[in-house]
Amino acid sequence: MSFWGLAQLGISTLMFLLAAMAAKQWGMAPSLAKLLLTLALYTAGNLIMLRLVREFGMSVSFSLSAVIQLVAVNVAALAFFGERLNVLQATGMVLAIAAVALITLGPYMQKL
Numbered sequence: 001m002s003f004w005g006l007a008q009l010g011i012s013t014l015m016f017l018l019a020a021m022a023a024k025q026w027g028m029a030p031s032l033a034k035l036l037l038t039l040a041l042y043t044a045g046n047l048i049m050l051r052l053v054r055e056f057g058m059s060v061s062f063s064l065s066a067v068i069q070l071v072a073v074n075v076a077a078l079a080f081f082g083e084r085l086n087v088l089q090a091t092g093m094v095l096a097i098a099a100v101a102l103i104t105l106g107p108y109m110q111k112l
Contacts, residue, residue, distance in 0.1 A: 005056060008048055009064060015045035016065075017072045024081060060104060067100035 019041035026034035052061040070093060077083040085093070 005052065008052055009061075009068065012045045012048035012052065012065060013068045013072055015041050015048065016069050017076060019045060020069075020073045021076055021080070024077075063100045063103045067097055070096055 019038055022034060022038040022041055026038055049061060049065060052065070055061075074085065074093065078085070
């Protein structure tokens with residue numbers, strides 16, 4: 001993956017993280033402004049993802065994005081909103097990260 005691809009992935013992750021945080025804020029105190037902000041952020045993130053899918057393929061783009069979002073959103077939920085994971089949920093996160101690592105690194109490992 002190129003530097004520009006990683007930058008786009010980072011930007012889309014930031015958009016999705018901000019959208020998730022806006023959605024949490026909307027859930028705690030609903031308002032039209034929070035809903036519109038949430039929708040705009042999710043839309044921006046998805047538009048960036050469309051470019052990544054075209055450049056790197058659907059499986060790699062969505063797999064990487066999903067696991068990065070999984071970690072980023074959980075860090076935000078734990079750090080800013082005081083949420084907690086139980087052991088089973090934490091195990092699921094670790095397995096998801098391992099699965100995406102295998103999907104992403106698989107083609108490169110076959111060349112060794």
